[in-house]
Amino acid sequence: MGGPRGGRCAQNFRDVWNTYTYYHLSVFFFTFMSYALFHATRKTFSNVKSLLEDEWTPSNHSRYDGLYPPEVWDDHNFFPNEDKTEIYLGNLDTTFLFCYAVGLYISGFLGDRYNLRYVLCSGMMLSAIMVFTFGCVGKWAGVYSVYYYGVLWGLNGLLQSAGWPTTVAIMGNWFGKGSHGVIFGVWSANASVGNIIGAFLAASVLHYGYQYAFLVTSVPLFLAGIVMFFTIVEHPKCVGLSSPDGKDNLTINVKANLVDDNDQREVTPLLKPTSDPDIPTSPDHSVMVYSTKQQTQNRVVHFFKAFCIPGVAVYALSYACLKLVNYSFFFWLPYYLNKAYPSWATPTEAALLSTLYDVGGIIGGIVGGIISDLVGRRCPIVVTMLLSAMGFLFVYQAYGDTPTKNAILMAMAGVFVGGPANLISSAISADLGKQPALKGDSEALSTVTGIIDGTGSVGAAIGQTIIPIINIKTNGWEWVFYFLMGMLFCSALFLSELFYRDIRSLGGVLCNRLRSYSTRSKHQ
Known part of the structure; x- marks a missing residue:
């Protein structure tokens, strides 16, 4: 550790750290919090699913006896039984994710052509309005229509798509490629932190009614959009600093x-x-x-050219399978806990317990980012974590029948599922958007990030329709977990060629170092 290589690594770290300014810190913090608040509003819906099912199904209001007359619930039901309600809730997730996927392609395109700050802040404030209208106005005004909720949640998905491509692009503008693993490993915890914030905010007001869960998450998002508009600096050149690379x-x-x-x-x-x-x-x-007259305008990378950048297509397809699994936990974990273990997982307790999955995701993203920076390759780390995640999902569904075991295994599943998801969607996307294959063109950070996350959202959208169907047809959650394990295997399979190439490359580097060490030993 104290040899020449360790000294060079320490010196490089100090050199990188010394280049950071107040602006770097503020960009990191504000982009982190903006996307965390996006996710807090999304998490609210997964935390109130069981309550919505109780209200929308006339035969399932026994939990609220004494709070409301039965006729109140009977007047507000949409569906004749729980199965129909569960499928509709899954379809709402699918609607959100499909609109989110379409929006990601659009937002990535806009982010590389227009001011990133305008795109981001507009998305934050308009999305907050949609969440408030969906959860609060519909309840308070007595609007009970499947079309009302479907349209609003789809619009919310479209507007929320402004968040990820723009924040990744802003971060990529400020932080160099050599630090992407560590910096983005920590920064990509924003989604998990947002899930935790959303879960705690929702749990604190669920006993007043599900509408207040939407209220306490949408208002901070709207206010943060205003703050971001006046504080965020999208590129170092805006304040006279040089680019990080x-x-x-x-x-x-x-x-x-x-x-x-x-x-x-x-x-x-x-x-x-x-x-x-x-x-x-x-x-x-x-x-x-x-x-020249065109000096202030960058040449932009068009969508299809960005898709053809080496590595973008395979990572996009891999992320489609991985995001399906990650978002299945995101959308269904509190609901699953409440339905599978009703004796110890009430809606509030399930919402709080589900945060351990996000804690695992934070740890996985940071550790995976650090290791990938040290190794110099990201694909082998991602594939190893994906294959490990398959085993942890099997153990979780088989042995998570008590609160303690469930909590431990859930956190481990978060490490090996959420970790690689964070790496692909942030550090790897930033690497791909700034690689030498772009040559004379401007960076395509926002476009590449939109392609990868958008393709991932398409896969996740399909999965949210399939999961309730599998659960209903098989009368249990066991086959749902088998389906998720299969998707993890497919995610690793898409990266198999890159994995093989990186392993060979690392093997060659190791052999050269051993040969060099052997030569030095002989001379000594």
Whole structure:
């Protein structure tokens, strides 16, 4: 640990850390909290599912005897039995995720073409309005219509899609690729932290009525959107700082502008030396920046070109399977606990207990990010965690029949399912959006992130329709877990080629180091 390699790693860490400013800290904090609050509003719906089922099914209001007259519940029912209600709740999840997936493609496109701050803050405030209208206005105004809830929840999914591509793009603008594993491993805990915040806020007011759970999560999201509008700085160049990877957008624009000889150019040296042979330099090897009328506009990467960037397609397909599993826990875990173990998991207790899955996801994302930075490859870490997750899901469904065992196994499942999900959706997406394959084009962080997360949301949407059907047809949750394990295997399978390539590469590096060590030993 104290050898030359350890010293170089420590020195590199200190060098990276010394480049961080107040702006880096504020960007990290504000983007973290903005997406956490997005997730808090989503988590609310999963926490109140059992209450909605009780209200929307006339035969299932015994839990509320003494609070409301039976005729109140009978007047508000939508469906004749619990099975129909459960399928509708699954369809609401599917509607949300399909609209969310479509919105991700759109938001990624917009994020690389318009001000990221405007896109993000608009999505936050409008989404908060949709959540408030869905949960509070519908209840207080006595609006009981399946179409009302379906349309509003779909619009909410469309608006919430503004969150992830824009926040990842802003973070990628401020933090260099060499620190993506550690920084994004910690930062990607925002979704899990948001789930925990949403669960605790909802649990604190559920005894007053499910509508208040939507109220206490939508209001902070709206207020945060206003704060973000006046505080977030989307790019270092906005405050006169250089890009984290050492290439300003002006440097990238040199290559793009050289193709047009009709522009009037003023040549000014950039004080930072460069070794890139494709960029013209002055005699002292400073970059020669040509200022043109188009200098302030980056060349954007179009959707299909971004999809063809090496690694994007396979990670998108892998994430489609993985996000199906992760969001199945997100949407159904409190409901599953309440229905499978009603003796010790009331709606409030189930909401609180489900937060342990998110705690595991936080740990998995951070540890996976650190290890992947040390190894220098992310795919082997992701695949190893996915295969381990299959075993933990099997053990969880078989032996999670007591609160203590359920809590421990749930947290472990969160580590190995939520961990790789956080890595793919944040650090890996940022890596892919800033890789050398883009060459003379501008970075495609927002577009690539939208493609990967959008494809993942399509897979997750399909899964939320399938899960209640499997549960009803098999009269139990055992086959649901088998289905989820199969999806984890498919997720790992899509990455098998990259996994094999990275393992061979790591093997070659290890052999070279052993050979070098052996040579030094002989000379000594």
